[in-house]
Amino acid sequence: MSSGLVSIYQHVGERAENKDFARAVRTEIILPALAKEEEVCLDFAHVRMATQSFIHACISEAIRKYGNAALMLLEFRKCNTALQAIIATVVEYSMRFGAGELREHLQHNEIPQADNLTKVREVVRAVSGGSTSRASIAASTGYSLRHVDYRLAAARILGLLEADAFALTRSGYDLLSKRPGSEDERHCLLNLVEESKVYRLVVPDLLETPPPSLDEIARRIQTHTTLGVSTAIRRASTLMSWRRYVGSAQLSLWPLEPQP
């Protein structure tokens, strides 16, 4: 993983207020780096002060778009207390009002339909075993083609499989390394849910207590897609199923899904 280092002082001096520079850092360094999961270090050594506008122009879009992943990839070096407070403020409102409000349009296959994450894992396992088609996955797992499609889509939503290929991602291999039904597996899936686009854009509060209602989730789904009411409600129930699985260590409470 490569890293980028930006010396703020070198470009704007001890008072960082130049939004043109902040914009350039955002568009030319931070967003491209985060898209490739690369780290960026913003070095604030010798910087006395930065306006909220400067920090916002620099990092807000990245926080809103990438959420927790942005927090893990962005490093803020040698910030004095005032700078830390401003950065924390921008992070706070960007996270809180961020992804769910962007009104970005989602494709239908970016809203999951597969309730049962255990069966999604099985599809991933089938691919890791050499299945390179829907039919071979169906044969391997015993699932209907329709349900294979649902679970393939879910696997891609969670970043377990490559978007356009029957191949595992690093996250997919990581999941399969965890014992099925274990706390490690649950924790792994929890992280993947939180990093998924549907979570960040539609239900960033899915894991909160209390969670949004089914109707509220369905309403948000409709805001981001062209799905009808009944379909949106069905997809909302899938997201709530995911919440129940990743949010609880008691897998015995997992609701049984009708067999294909």
Add this chain to the structure above:
Amino acid sequence: MSSTVGFPVLDGTHLLRRYRNPSSQVIGLSMEANRQTIISLPNNASIHAMRSYLAANEFFPTAPSSLVLRFNPRFSFMQPFVAAMLAAWGHYWSKKAVPIACENVNVRGIDYATRMRLFDYLPEDPGRGVREHESSGRFIPITKLESSDDVRQFVTDVIPMLHSSSADHVDAVAYCLSELTRNVIEHAGRTPAFACAQYYERPGKVSIGVADCGIGVRASLSSSYSFSSDADAIIAAMRPGVSGSTPVMYGSPENAGAGLFFTKSIAYLSGGYFSLHSGSAAYRLRRRAANSGSIPNIEPTDDRHDIYAALPYWQGTVVAVDIESNPSVAFEAVMKQIREAYAGPRKGRPRPPIRFT
């Protein structure tokens, strides 16, 4: 005959215009009155007296033939926001080729206006041969800013000119000047910002004024919000997250809509005043009471304040900020307290920490 305080009346002189068709035949006549409007300044044009000063003057009359800026005949004192207002106003009408005359320019106290370079924007030379004091240390004369580059250079130049008792105070002033002047460049339409500041050794404060004759707050937010009044618009503008760029809270990559909130909060926490005037309304934040909280209020109307509505229309926006030099309030503490205003009970799983190294 010209009008007295504020209200234009028809002069005895009437102009006849002859309208001709393409064949140069006179097809009509119209009578236009010679409308002269007088702007009268009180002897104390300060944030304390802003209501009476704003209510008494029609700065933007309809189709004036000429304008008069009448300084108080006994004494002229003005805070920076008034100087910035008048500079913006003078520049506006000069561009429209409306003649402006100044009266009582020999009054005591007028040297201040000269040193602040107000007359650079008014077609009047007091002719007093005023020796401009070295501005370093006490004031920043009115500066016209028309671009991001101008703002950047202005903030850079301003810092050494401020002679405050503490670096924290300078940081707070620089912060506010940057936010306010950038607001004009980004939101007021193609119009310059006029900015100035004054350090008052007693009581140890810096007063800032930033004014423009642009589209005003209500119009600036109108692409994303609809308000029934200028008062509603300026109240909303001071809430963090409200920006004309988008109706989504904090939603634009460029603008958080939080600059005015931060600026007001700095004034509040330092124990100073703040005012925002646009269109026909103005909001004035009163000084923080001794027993009031140390966390700024998100809702502007939760602060001790005044709202003035139905004022004569100001085309554009004027912001006044007083930042007290309070040694017990460090700039970093101010930023932390503003941060607290944003934090609230947050449910759900903890996020990864911000990587401060």
